[in-house]
Each structure stands twice: as C-alpha cells, then as structure tokens.
Amino acid sequence: MKRDHQDICGADGGGYGNSSGSKGESSITSKGKLWEEDQDAGDMDELMAVLGYKVRSSDMADVAQKMEQLDMAMGTAQEDGISHLAYDTVHYNPSDLSSWVQSMLTELNNPVLPNSDSNSSKPQQHQQIVSSNQSQVYNDDSEYDLRAIPGIAAYPQPKRIKTSMETDSSSSTTEPSTQPVVLVDSQEAGVRLVHTLMACAEAVQQENLKLADALVKHIGLLAASQAGAMRKVATYFAEALARRIYGVYPQDSLHPSYTDMLQMHFYETCPYLKFAHFTSNQAILEAFATSNRVHVIDFGLKQGMQWPALMQELALRPGGPPVFRLTGIGPHQPDNTDALQQVGCKLAYLAETIGVKFEFRGFMVNSLADLEPKMLDIRPPEVETLAVNSIFELHRLLARAGGIEKVLSSIKTMKPKILTIVEEEANHNSPVFVDRFTEALHYYSSLFDSLEVSGVVPPSSQDLVMSESYLGRQICNVVACEGVERVERHETLAQWRSRMKTSGFSPAHLGSNAYKQASMLLALFAGGDGYRVEENDGCLTLGWHTRPLIATSAWQVAATE
Amino acid sequence: MAQNHHRGCHRRNHQETVGETEEKRSKFFINDHADILIEILKRLDGRSLCVAASVCRLWCAIARNNSLWENLCFRNVSPPTSSVRSVVLALGGYKRLYVGCVRPVRSLLGRVRRASMARDEVQLSLSLFCVDYYERLGGRNSNGRLVGESSPSSLMFLCKPVNV
Numbered sequence: 001m002k003r004d005h006q007d008i009c010g011a012d013g014g015g016y017g018n019s020s021g022s023k024g025e026s027s028i029t030s031k032g033k034l035w036e037e038d039q040d041a042g043d044m045d046e047l048m049a050v051l052g053y054k055v056r057s058s059d060m061a062d063v064a065q066k067m068e069q070l071d072m073a074m075g076t077a078q079e080d081g082i083s084h085l086a087y088d089t090v091h092y093n094p095s096d097l098s099s100w101v102q103s104m105l106t107e108l109n110n111p112v113l114p115n116s117d118s119n120s121s122k123p124q125q126h127q128q129i130v131s132s133n134q135s136q137v138y139n140d141d142s143e144y145d146l147r148a149i150p151g152i153a154a155y156p157q158p159k160r161i162k163t164s165m166e167t168d169s170s171s172s173t174t175e176p177s178t179q180p181v182v183l184v185d186s187q188e189a190g191v192r193l194v195h196t197l198m199a200c201a202e203a204v205q206q207e208n209l210k211l212a213d214a215l216v217k218h219i220g221l222l223a224a225s226q227a228g229a230m231r232k233v234a235t236y237f238a239e240a241l242a243r244r245i246y247g248v249y250p251q252d253s254l255h256p257s258y259t260d261m262l263q264m265h266f267y268e269t270c271p272y273l274k275f276a277h278f279t280s281n282q283a284i285l286e287a288f289a290t291s292n293r294v295h296v297i298d299f300g301l302k303q304g305m306q307w308p309a310l311m312q313e314l315a316l317r318p319g320g321p322p323v324f325r326l327t328g329i330g331p332h333q334p335d336n337t338d339a340l341q342q343v344g345c346k347l348a349y350l351a352e353t354i355g356v357k358f359e360f361r362g363f364m365v366n367s368l369a370d371l372e373p374k375m376l377d378i379r380p381p382e383v384e385t386l387a388v389n390s391i392f393e394l395h396r397l398l399a400r401a402g403g404i405e406k407v408l409s410s411i412k413t414m415k416p417k418i419l420t421i422v423e424e425e426a427n428h429n430s431p432v433f434v435d436r437f438t439e440a441l442h443y444y445s446s447l448f449d450s451l452e453v454s455g456v457v458p459p460s461s462q463d464l465v466m467s468e469s470y471l472g473r474q475i476c477n478v479v480a481c482e483g484v485e486r487v488e489r490h491e492t493l494a495q496w497r498s499r500m501k502t503s504g505f506s507p508a509h510l511g512s513n514a515y516k517q518a519s520m521l522l523a524l525f526a527g528g529d530g531y532r533v534e535e536n537d538g539c540l541t542l543g544w545h546t547r548p549l550i551a552t553s554a555w556q557v558a559a560t561e
Numbered sequence: 562m563a564q565n566h567h568r569g570c571h572r573r574n575h576q577e578t579v580g581e582t583e584e585k586r587s588k589f590f591i592n593d594h595a596d597i598l599i600e601i602l603k604r605l606d607g608r609s610l611c612v613a614a615s616v617c618r619l620w621c622a623i624a625r626n627n628s629l630w631e632n633l634c635f636r637n638v639s640p641p642t643s644s645v646r647s648v649v650l651a652l653g654g655y656k657r658l659y660v661g662c663v664r665p666v667r668s669l670l671g672r673v674r675r676a677s678m679a680r681d682e683v684q685l686s687l688s689l690f691c692v693d694y695y696e697r698l699g700g701r702n703s704n705g706r707l708v709g710e711s712s713p714s715s716l717m718f719l720c721k722p723v724n725v
Contacts, residue, residue, distance in 0.1 A: 278688070305692065312691035315648050350695050353651045355644075520678070520685055524669045 048097070055097045066101040193222040193234055194441075200241050201437040209245055216242050229448040236472040237441060240479035249481055256331050257339060260302050262473070265466030267305060270451055271525050272550055275518055275533075275542045276391050277306040279552040280420040282514035284387045285313055287418035291385035293323045297376060297414075299368055299390040301328030304343040306391070308350055315354045324351065325359040325384070327376055332364045340364065368393065369403040373413050386416040394496075395423055398489040408503040412557050418508060419555040421500075424490040425541055425548045428478045440478045443549070447471060450544040453530055493539060493551040505555040509538035514552075518542070592619055599623060603632050607664055630655035634663045634686075637679045649687070652694045661693065662686035 048055045055063055196219050203212035216238055223234035243249065267273045288294045294314075298306070307326060314321045326347065330340045340362025351358030365371055378386065388411055397403035411419060426443040430436045451467055477488040491499075497507070515535055522531040522542070532543045541548035591598055602613055602624060610633070614624035623629075627650065634655055635641055641649075649658055663686045670682060 305695075308691045308695035309688040312648065312688055316642075316645055316687070318642075320644070346695065346698050349698060350691075353694075354648045354691070355651070516681060517685060520670065520681060524666060 053097045059098045063098045063101060066098070066105060070101055070104055189222050189225040190230060193219065193226060193230070196222060197234065197237055197241075197441060198434075198438065201434050204241065204244060205433045212241070212245050216245060229445065229452045232468055233441070233445050233448045236444070236468075236475045237437075237479065239472075240476045243476065243480040249485060255335075256333055259470075259473070260339075262466050262470035264303060264305075265463045266470045269463045269467045271522055271531060272542060273305070273391075274521060276422040276550060276552060277309065278521055279510060279514045279518055279540050280389055280391065280422060280554075281306065281310045281313065282517060283418055283420050283508065283510055283552075283554040284310060284389065286511060286513075287387055287508075288314070288322065288385055291322055293325070293379075293384040295325040295327070295379070295384050295386045297327045297329070297386070297388045297416075299329050299388070299393040301330050301340055301343055301362070304328065304347050306389070307347055311347070311351055311356050311358075312354060315356050321356040323357045323359075326361075328360065328362045329368065329371065330362065330364055332366060338362070367400070367403065368397055369400065369406045371407070371410060373410050376414070378414050381415055381417070386414060388414065388416045388419045390420070391422045392424065394421060395429075395489045395491060396487040398429060398491070399484045399487050404499070405503070408500075408505075412504060415557060417556065419505065420552065421496065421555065422550060422552045423493070423496060425493055425543075425551045426490045427492050427495065429489040429491050437479060440475065442547075444471060444475055446544045446547045447549060450530060450549075493536065493541070493548075493553065496551075496553065500553075500555055504558050506558040507538050508554040508556050510535075510540050510552065510554055514540060592617075595619075595623060599626065599629065602629055607633055607659060625656065627655045630659045634659050634683060638683055639680075645687075649690075652690055658686065658690050662690045 045055050045057045045060055196215055200212050200215035200219065203209070203215060219234060219238040219241070223231050223238060226234065263273070284296065296307075296310075298304075311321075311324060314324060326344070328340050328344065333339055344360035344362055348358050348360060361377070363371070363375065394404065394407070397407055424443070426439055428436055428440050428443070430439070448468065448471070451464065451471075474488050477486060478490075481487075500507075515533060518533045518540060522533060525531065530544055532545065532548075534541045534543065534548060536548075536551065539551055539553040541551045543549050598620070602610060602620075605613060610624055610629060614621045631641065631646070631649075649655055652658070663683065666682055666686045666689070670678070
C-alpha cells in the first residue's frame with residue numbers, strides 16, 4: 001500500500017499529482033467498494049484499484065518506470081515552464097494510469113509552448129536519459145565479455161547530459177536536477193564494480209593476465225564513481241590485484257614502528273582492538289583471582305596498550321595487587337632500537353604510580369616459532385600463575401609448515417592457567433584464490449563500513465586514513481602475496497576451535513562479566529548501534545550488523561588421564 | 562549559596578541602620594564555615610560545581626577538593642576503598658576522572674542505563690582513565706624520565722560524534 005501511494009505522489013512537480021492522490025484517498029473512505037466493482041476480472045491491480053486507479057498487473061513495472069521518468073522530468077524542469085502541464089493540459093481519463101503517464105510524457109517531449117525554443121532541447125535530453133537508463137537497466141552483458149565492459153564505462157552518457165544541463169539551467173536547480181541521475185548511475189556502477197572485481201579475480205586464478213590487467217583498469221574507473229567505504233575497499237583490492245598481476249609483491253620492509261603507529265590509529269578509531277584487550281583481560285583476571293604472583297606472556301607487545309587496564313584492575317583487587325611480571329615478545333627492529341624496552345619502561349612507570357610491583361622482560365624474535373620455553377624463565381605453577389595472550393598473532397604461523405604445532409606444544413609445556421586468543425573471524429586461508437578473494441572482499445567491506453560510521457570528533461581524517469591504511473596492508477597481503485610472505489592467514493573461530501582441541505586444549509568459557517563490559521564499551525562508540533557482541537559457545541565475537549568480525553576465545557591445557 | 566552571601570551582607574547593612582535590637586542576632590556568613598559549605602557543595606551535580614567554582618576565590622579552592630568530585634563519581638554506588646582513592650589520585654585526581662571519563666561515559670550510556678550498571682560504569686571509566694594516563698606518559702627511559710612525545714587521543718571516542 002505504501003509503495004503504491006509513493007508512486008502516485010511521485011509526480012510532485014506539477015500540482016496535479018498531489019490532488020490526484022488526495023482524490024484517491026477520499027475515494028477510499030467513501031467509495032472504496034464502488035471502485036473495486038469496476039475492475040476487469042482479475043486483471044487490474046487490486047491495491048491501485050482501491051485508490052482509484054486502473055492499472056493492469058502486467059503493466060505495473062512499466063507504469064512504475066514511467067512514473068519515475070515523469071518525476072525526474074518534472075523535477076528537473078521545475079522552473080522552466082512545464083506549469084502548463086498543471087493548468088493547460090487536458091488530462092484524459094487519469095484513472096487509467098498507464099495511458100495517462102504516457103500522455104504526460106509525450107506532452108513533455110513535444111511541448112506546445114510560446115517560448116519553446118530554449119526549452120525544447122531539454123525534453124529531448126530527458127528522453128535521452130530515459131533511453132540510456134533503460135539500456136543500462138536491461139543490458140545484460142556477461143562479465144567475461146571484455147567488449148561489453150568498455151562499452152558501458154566508455155559511455156558516460158548520463159554524466160555528459162548532466163554537465164550540459166548545468167549550463168542550461170540556473171544554478172539553483174542544478175542540485176535537485178542532477179540527483180536522480182547520479183543515484184541510478186552509482187547503484188548500477190556499484191553492482192558492476194563488484195562483478196568486475198570478481199571477474200578479475202577469476203582471470204587471475206586462470207592465469208589470464210591480459211584480461212585481468214584490462215579489468216583492473218576498469219575497476220579503477222568504476223571505483224571513482226562510488227563514494228565512501230565502497231570506493232576505498234575497491235581501491236585497495238584493485239591495488240592488491242594489480243600487484244599480483246605485475247608480480248610487484250610488497251615486501252614487509254616497513255619499519256615496525258610505522259606499522260605500530262598505524263595500529264595505534266586503528267586502536268583510536270574503532271573498538272575492535274579495545275574489545276580484544278578488554279575481553280582477554282577479563283579472562284586473565286578471572287584466572288589470576290587467587291594468586292599472589294602472576295606472569296603474563298604477550299605474543300605481540302606492540303605499544304603495550306592492553307596492560308594498563310589489567311594493572312589497574314589488579315591494583316584495585318580486594319586483598320591488594322599481586323606481583324606482576326610481563327614478558328613481551330616483538331619483532332626485530334631494523335635499526336637496533338630496543339622498542340620493547342621502551343614500552344617496558346613506560347609500563348613500569350605506570351605500575352609504580354598505581355602501586356603494583358612490576359617486572360618486565362622483552363624478547364625479539366622473527367617468528368613465534370623461534371621461542372623456546374626455557375628462554376622465558378617460567379616458574380612452577382605453585383609459585384606463579386601464568387597467562388599467555390595472543391592478539392592477532394597466531395594466524396601468521398600458518399604460513400610455515402609446522403609453525404603453529406610447535407608454538408602450541410611450547411605453550412603446553414609452559415603450563416599456563418589460561419591462554420587467550422583473539423583472531424579475525426574469516427577464512428582468508430583457502431588454497432583457492434577466488435574463494436579467498438571473495439571472503440576477503442566481504443570481510444573488509446564490513447570492516448570499512450564500520451570505520452566510516454564511527455567517525456571521531458573532531459573529524460580527524462588522519463586517524464581514519466591511517467586506520468584504513470592499516471587494513472589496506474592486510475588486504476594487500478591476503479590478495480597479492482603467496483607462500484611464506486602471505487602471513488595474514490586468517491581462519492574462522494570454528495577452525496581454530498578444532499585445531500586447539502586436537503592440540504590438547506580445552507575451552508574456558510568467558511563469563512558474563514566480559515560480555516557486560518564489552519557491551520558497555522561498544523555503546524560508547526559512535527555507530528554503537530551497528531556493533532554487535534555475541535556469545536558463541538563460550539567465546540565472544542564482535543561484529544558489524546550481522547557479520548562477526550573478530551572473536552575472543554580462552555583455553556586451558558586439557559587434563560590428561 | 563550566592564544568595565546566602567548576599568543576605569548576610571544585607572543583614573549587616575540593615576543592622577547598622579536599625580540599631581541595637583539587631584546586635585544580639587548572630588551573624589551567619591557561609592564563608593566562615595567551610596565544612597558546611599563543603600557539605601552543601603557535595604550535593605551538587607558536576608555542572609553546578611563548576612559554576613560554584615567561579616563564585617569567589619574561596620569557593621574556587623574548595624571546589625577543587627577531591628572529595629567533592631569523588632562523591633560525584635561514586636554517586637549511586639557504594640563508596641570507594643582507600644586503594645581506589647590512592648590510585649585515582651596518582652593517575653590525576655577525581656576531577657579529571659569525572660570530567661574525562663565518568664561524565665562522558667554516563668551521558669553516552671544514558672539511554673540504556675539501569676541502576677545496576679552504575680558500578681560497572683565507574684569501573685569501566687577507571688580502566689579508560691588508566692589507559693589515558695598511560696598514553697599521556699609519552700616515551701620514558703629506564704630512569705623514568707620523559708624522552709618522547711605523548712599522543713593523548715585514547716579518550717577521543719568519548720566525545721559526542723558529529724551527525725553526518
């Protein structure tokens with residue numbers, strides 16, 4: 001009912017549309033039944049009939065489209081003398097909508113006006129828009145037919161008309177006049193963009209690099225017509241595809257402090273890292289409940305942003321804080337600066353301020369698989385409670401054979417009370433390139449969408465750009481790299497679960513405290529309505545709308561018989 | 562409060578003009594009784610407290626009193642332990658905690674708040690407060706001396722967003 005009413009009142013420009021709508025409404029209240037009796041047997045649309053219009057069901061789509069064209073035409077030429085349509089034109093049988101709309105359109109195209117010379121060009125252009133839109137809507141070219149794609153991309157008819165309309169009409173009508181045209185165009189281009197991206201991935205998988213190259217160029221063109229998240233995602237994916245096609249694999253040679261800085265901006269702009277830190281900390285706190293000496297091994301210390309909150313909770317624990325020892329793992333620094341030590345000093349300063357006894361050690365390794373438990377000075381469980389924490393680090397081990405197995409068995413020998421893992425909730429490790437590509441496209445689209453909404457005040461575009469750059473590097477790695485270079489081998493929670501279970505770990509459920517705290521944290525973010533915390537069999541996932549994006553899980557060493 | 566002050570002045574003037582019958586009545590000047598003033602100010606909300614701080618120098622000094630802001634932070638929640646107090650004071654004080662964390666958290670969560678959440682709100686605010694302190698530390702060397710710049714932006718997300 002609502003849809004039809006909108007169609008009727010769509011012709012807003014002239015006065016006639018509204019009056020006919022109200023006439024329809026009055027007919028509902030007084031003579032609804034009467035109109036229904038006038039219907040042909042089952043042929044007329046019932047809903048329209050109740051409003052007083054006779055439209056064949058088979059004609060509905062056609063009539064709707066013509067109404068749209070009429071609306072556009074009236075909207076665009078508001079100031080330029082189509083008022084005659086409201087007053088001078090004779091309308092024959094307006095209840096027969098399809099013929100009425102047709103007559104209105106022909107009136108527009110062949111207006112009888114005193115000053116028709118300057119305006120006559122317009123209706124011809126409207127007609128042209130109409131036909132080009134129709135051709136865009138009904139043109140069903142296969143994405144593998146390369147000839148078809150340049151045809152549309154090189155045929156920017158709506159855009160050309162837009163510019164000529166701008167020169168004709170006054171500036172005040174430019175805004176409303178160009179809007180309908182752009183909307184249809186960008187929606188169409190959006191769908192085409194996704195199809196082209198998929199086609200390019202297919203071409204790359206089939207090693208048809210010539211086709212892939214041509215498609216990549218078109219992605220660039222199409223991406224330019226989009227706005228916001230879609231454009232950015234498409235640009236990053238296009239760049240990654242181009243790198244793969246040309247064999248320009250990105251080296252992971254950026255200074256780690258630069259990548260740390262990118263991650264800091266990502267930390268500021270959106271809640272994913274904060275969620276990871278707070279939920280892991282909650283699990284660790286519960287494991288540390290009764291101990292007087294505690295030890296945390298952090299597989300990726302970075303800037304140490306996770307630990308101030310944990311130290312504060314330990315400091316305010318009833319019964320006083322335990323002795324807190326932190327071992328931070330990080331990559332080698334190219335210029336031999338000891339970044340880990342700097343972070344350790346900062347944390348030590350904080351610990352002293354809030355009254356927690358603190359010890360720190362840092363280890364620089366190229367890969368977690370290089371760690372040996374005896375290096376880490378693990379003390380027996382009766383003396384010291386151990387927690388191992390890994391935030392977005394474990395998936396990197398999947399690049400080398402045997403890596404993850406070695407690390408998991410090392411962890412088991414350390415006998416931690418709890419192991420907290422946060423990983424991306426997506427399968428970007430499929431051996432089939434197209435599957436990986438599709439998954440990544442959907443995943444990063446959701447991620448970029450959420451970034452778009454959670455704008456920080458003051459709108460710091462620098463933060464946003466840095467966060468996007470942080471994600472862009474991941475995209476590049478997933479799409480363009482192979483072999484040991486491809487470290488962003490994300491896997492789903494289900495995959496990690498089965499891996500952990502076969503390696504001898506049993507799940508530890510995250511309690512309701514973690515859930516409550518996470519929900520509260522998310523409510524603080526702009527766009528808080530879009531974020532979803534969900535409990536998944538003892539694990540917590542954070543997602544954007546219906547799509548879970550990261551998952552926190554906690555594990556303990558399974559008791560052996 | 563300001564009215565009391567005024568009334569005190571008027572009464573004095575009135576006394577001077579009226580004469581001996583008024584001499585026996587005791588003069589009450591709120592600024593002479595700082596403890597009563599504090600008790601009254603304790604019951605104000607954050608905004609009024611800031612306004613009260615602009616009344617005069619004495620009130621400004623009193624309004625900076627940590628116990629006033631502590632009351633604001635822990636309103637509707639059981640009073641904090643001494644360990645909480647020492648931690649908060651070390652991290653920058655209750656006024657900073659209230660203005661930087663507790664107030665924005667309460668206003669952002671306002672629409673979904675339930676009474677039981679008050680304690681959790683304060684705890685979350687404390688954690689965010691600590692993270693913010695850590696970020697403001699900047700780089701430190703092993704002597705605890707400041708060597709690098711700080712980037713105080715962790716609490717930016719608590720500011721109300723612009724509606725686009």
